[in-house]
Amino acid sequence: MPPRKTALAEDRDAKERQLRVDLAAAFRIAASFNWHESVGNHFSVALSDDGRQFLMNRRWQHFRSIKARDLQLLDGGDRERLNRPDAPDPSAWCIHSHLHARMPRARCILHLHPPFATALSTLADPTLKPIDQYTARFYERIAQDLDYGGIADEDQEGARLAAALGDRRILMMGNHGILVTARGWEKYSGMASAHFDALKQGLDRTDPDYAS
Numbered sequence: 001m002p003p004r005k006t007a008l009a010e011d012r013d014a015k016e017r018q019l020r021v022d023l024a025a026a027f028r029i030a031a032s033f034n035w036h037e038s039v040g041n042h043f044s045v046a047l048s049d050d051g052r053q054f055l056m057n058r059r060w061q062h063f064r065s066i067k068a069r070d071l072q073l074l075d076g077g078d079r080e081r082l083n084r085p086d087a088p089d090p091s092a093w094c095i096h097s098h099l100h101a102r103m104p105r106a107r108c109i110l111h112l113h114p115p116f117a118t119a120l121s122t123l124a125d126p127t128l129k130p131i132d133q134y135t136a137r138f139y140e141r142i143a144q145d146l147d148y149g150g151i152a153d154e155d156q157e158g159a160r161l162a163a164a165l166g167d168r169r170i171l172m173m174g175n176h177g178i179l180v181t182a183r184g185w186e187k188y189s190g191m192a193s194a195h196f197d198a199l200k201q202g203l204d205r206t207d208p209d210y211a212s
Contacts, residue, residue, distance in 0.1 A: 027064075036064075044100065046104070046108070051099075074093075098158030106169075111177065111180075148174050
């Protein structure tokens, strides 16, 4: 008979389970909004306080099919993982492992290429102008990276992106896409959580296997 888990271990497992369910829901919701590139792009969420351990989607799995159990538990210090059969996408590893390790405050990292934001990133000036109440909320909160040099699959690029993000929570990656570090919308975090809960309730009715 296996030893009984301690209350601390049970609490840790419960937290990981909830993070898995919520992250899987985020993938399905992103797919429903057409914020995906089939089997490209990645989301991750930190498990450890130092950001070294994190959950992320597997290489080349469509957002619409991702389930809670599909998410990989990764260790940013274990580079040998890249040489194993179940290795994560090299570019995703480069971006997410470096950002989580260098910026432990970034508990959830969403890297995606939604059509309108990606189009904006290709302009000579990709700045999001504060021209209405929604874009105004991002005024001086988006870091701009205009030094895109190709697919981010080298350690140096991961370090460069972390430096480019600085103390901001959103990075507009010129000629690439966007990256968002999410920890709630400050005083609007309750509204964001309620909106996410409502979206998950919709999934529970139409696409419930995301939580499996």
